[in-house]
Amino acid sequence: xNDKIIGKLKILADAAKYDVSCSSSGGKRxxxxxxxxxxxxxxxxxxxxxDGRCVSLLKILLTxxxxxxxxxxxxxxxxxxxxxxxxxxxxxxxxxxFYRRNYIEGLFLSSGIxxxxxxxxxxxxRVAKKLRQEEKFNGYIHLKTIPGASDELIKEAGxxxxxxxxxxxxxxxxxxxxxxxxxxxxxxLLPMGSIKNQxxxxxxxxxxxxxxxxxxxxxxxxxxxxxxxxxxxxxxxQLSDQLYKGYNLKRVYYSGYVPVSTxxxxxxxxxxxxxxxxxxxxxxxxxxxYGFDVKEILDEAQPNLDLDIDPKLGWALxxxxxxxxxxxxxxxxxxxxxxxxxxxxxKKIVSARRFAPLHFDHLRQxxxxxxxxxxxxTCQTRSLQRQDFDSEQLRRRILFGEGxxxxxxxxxxxxxxxxxx
Amino acid sequence: xxxxxxxxxxxGLLTVVFEAYERQGWPTAIEPEQLxxxxxxxxxxxxxxxxxxxxxxxxxxxKRLSAAALESLYYTYLWExxxxxxxxxxxxxxxxxxxxxxxxxxxxxxxxxxxxxHKQVHREKHRMEAFVxxxxxxxxxxxxxxxxxxxxxxxxxxxxxxxxxxxxxxxYDSSRRYGAxxxxxxxxxxQLENPALTPKQQGKLSSDQYDDxxxxxxxxxxxxxxxxxxxxxxxxxxxLRHIPKRYWKYLSEKQPRLQ
Numbered sequence: 001x002n003d004k005i006i007g008k009l010k011i012l013a014d015a016a017k018y019d020v021s022c023s024s025s026g027g028k029r030x031x032x033x034x035x036x037x038x039x040x041x042x043x044x045x046x047x048x049x050x051d052g053r054c055v056s057l058l059k060i061l062l063t064x065x066x067x068x069x070x071x072x073x074x075x076x077x078x079x080x081x082x083x084x085x086x087x088x089x090x091x092x093x094x095x096x097x098f099y100r101r102n103y104i105e106g107l108f109l110s111s112g113i114x115x116x117x118x119x120x121x122x123x124x125x126r127v128a129k130k131l132r133q134e135e136k137f138n139g140y141i142h143l144k145t146i147p148g149a150s151d152e153l154i155k156e157a158g159x160x161x162x163x164x165x166x167x168x169x170x171x172x173x174x175x176x177x178x179x180x181x182x183x184x185x186x187x188x189l190l191p192m193g194s195i196k197n198q199x200x201x202x203x204x205x206x207x208x209x210x211x212x213x214x215x216x217x218x219x220x221x222x223x224x225x226x227x228x229x230x231x232x233x234x235x236x237x238q239l240s241d242q243l244y245k246g247y248n249l250k251r252v253y254y255s256g257y258v259p260v261s262t263x264x265x266x267x268x269x270x271x272x273x274x275x276x277x278x279x280x281x282x283x284x285x286x287x288x289x290y291g292f293d294v295k296e297i298l299d300e301a302q303p304n305l306d307l308d309i310d311p312k313l314g315w316a317l318x319x320x321x322x323x324x325x326x327x328x329x330x331x332x333x334x335x336x337x338x339x340x341x342x343x344x345x346x347k348k349i350v351s352a353r354r355f356a357p358l359h360f361d362h363l364r365q366x367x368x369x370x371x372x373x374x375x376x377x378t379c380q381t382r383s384l385q386r387q388d389f390d391s392e393q394l395r396r397r398i399l400f401g402e403g404x405x406x407x408x409x410x411x412x413x414x415x416x417x418x419x420x421x
Numbered sequence: 422x423x424x425x426x427x428x429x430x431x432x433g434l435l436t437v438v439f440e441a442y443e444r445q446g447w448p449t450a451i452e453p454e455q456l457x458x459x460x461x462x463x464x465x466x467x468x469x470x471x472x473x474x475x476x477x478x479x480x481x482x483x484k485r486l487s488a489a490a491l492e493s494l495y496y497t498y499l500w501e502x503x504x505x506x507x508x509x510x511x512x513x514x515x516x517x518x519x520x521x522x523x524x525x526x527x528x529x530x531x532x533x534x535x536x537x538x539h540k541q542v543h544r545e546k547h548r549m550e551a552f553v554x555x556x557x558x559x560x561x562x563x564x565x566x567x568x569x570x571x572x573x574x575x576x577x578x579x580x581x582x583x584x585x586x587x588x589x590x591x592x593y594d595s596s597r598r599y600g601a602x603x604x605x606x607x608x609x610x611x612q613l614e615n616p617a618l619t620p621k622q623q624g625k626l627s628s629d630q631y632d633d634x635x636x637x638x639x640x641x642x643x644x645x646x647x648x649x650x651x652x653x654x655x656x657x658x659x660x661l662r663h664i665p666k667r668y669w670k671y672l673s674e675k676q677p678r679l680q
Binding site: 018030034038097272 | 523634650651662
């Protein structure tokens with residue numbers, strides 16, 4: 001029996017790993033029934049895989065049998081892989097026993113679609129229900145919503161899960177149609193909208209009645225694949241922006257496409273676009289935490305992010321007229337826009353300058369990284385650079401160090417080499 | 422010149438602050454009794470821990486500091502690195518002697534240092550919450566042993582109480598030789614010293630003490646860990662940044678594969 005579970009776990013963890021979402025934060029589920037688990041407060045990464053990703057949840061598929069044939073997906077019907085399916089009880093046992101040993105924060109359950117959407121969704125809900133009701137489990141549960149599942153099932157899922165997600169899969173409807181002919185944007189956006197409405201409704205009701213049952217207290221997220229199709233970074237970020245604003249998503253995850261298929265419908269790549277994925281995440285952070293509008297990050301003239309430098313530095317180099325910024329008087333919002341200065345440093349600066357005028361030594365002691373920032377700030381009108389540089393010179397100095405003569409082209413090639421090797 | 426000694430407890434250290442103010446004798450050094458060297462010059466004051474005096478100092482600090490800053494001071498005590506007593510004293514003195522709040526004044530060296538220590542200790546606390554791996558024993562106890570860089574066991578107890586309210590568990594700090602034990606009602610701190618064991622063996626569990634299911638779940642966890650990895654994205658540098666090698670000893674997924 002044990003061997004059978006091991007075999008299933010191998011197959012169904014393998015099949016789930018391309019879903020990059022790992023977050024276990026944002027829930028407010030407390031252990032109030034002297035049961036097992038607690039999902040209030042911040043998430044915890046209990047381990048890290050060798051590819052450097054956080055392992056926070058037991059992330060598995062209920063089954064990798066699937067009636068769909070999406071070209072980018074390892075679980076697609078036409079792919080010749082081993083298939084397996086967990087029973088509801090097997091998933092419950094694994095979750096509880098991993099959780100009790102402090103291996104995980106909870107469960108992230110997704111599934112291939114077998115029979116039809118409702119049939120699959122009903123099984124997923126049953127796992128969550130059993131964990132909550134029979135095992136008194138208060139850990140984190142993230143359920144994937146199957147496109148096309150009925151409203152009632154989604155509503156029930158939200159009663160047990162902390163987070164729900166519907167994957168938008170690809171950055172445009174056109175790509176989705178060519179690679180996943182059984183799916184369409186309408187079928188994906190419909191449940192997303194319905195979850196959003198439920199979230200709003202539960203929030204309104206909880207203001208009126210204290211005992212309103214919680215609905216997915218950690219909100220909803222989605223994922224899209226980067227690099228399998230030809231969309232520009234601008235298109236991708238515009239879509240994210242719409243999803244954040246229109247559907248109140250907590251997170252959009254970007255998954256650099258790992259070639260799992262030689263399907264002729266796909267663009268041919270040899271390695272996952274890891275640097276591009278990283279730059280998109282940085283841009284996503286700028287939109288969510290740094291007050292940037294998507295139009296400031298990319299526009300028609302520049303539809304793709306610069307792979308060599310982070311998007312905040314890119315913005316600063318295009319907008320030199322805002323700089324240099326006097327650290328002792330500038331608004332917090334502008335300090336946040338200085339390349340290399342993050343939220344924590346900006347807060348420390350604003351706190352410390354109430355007591356004494358700051359100079360560069362203060363910043364260094366506080367741990368503010370000046371490598372990039374020094375070109376964009378002054379402390380009591382003093383600057384660390386003796387001469388003015390134009391944006392191109394600045395870019396080169398930051399990339400290759402002061403006095404460097406290497407050309408940008410060379411590192412681009414090195415970058416390519418790095419991506420391939 | 423005043424040399425203060427105390428019993429090593431946080432209350433004792435707060436009593437030192439009280440005594441120093443009472444005699445207006447600012448410390449040249451503050452040391453635990455058992456470590457103190459007799460000094461030829463100056464006066465050595467052996468401070469006896471006094472709860473009333475400690476409380477007066479703590480309440481004085483409470484009036485002038487936020488909960489977060491008080492926490493930082495306690496974290497500095499648990500940091501245990503050389504000079505922490507002096508740092509807590511200097512911080513307290515600055516707080517008492519300044520007419521206005523000094524919180525957030527990162528231009529003052531020991532305020533900045535206490536803030537940085539808070540960050541270090543907090544990170545270690547968080548790592549212990551993440552990297553503790555319980556092993557289930559035959560009598561149903563979930564047991565883990567740790568040896569953290571700083572004395573964070575008192576800080577993580579609340580987290581595990583809330584999370585594992587329905588199971589008996591114990592976490593043992595093998596380098597400081599004490600543990601926390603939760604009996605389904607309360608958590609108590611216990612010493613399990615067994616002189617026959619070397620420090621390295623202290624608090625280690627042998628597999629014949631395991632519950633029948635223990636090896637199986639360790640194995641399943643290893644299987645899961647291996648299969649959630651994407652080999653095409655291998656990134657050893659990032660991996661090591663997240664779990665430095667000194668933490669591997671806790672992690673069952675980083676041990677030789679079970680058969």
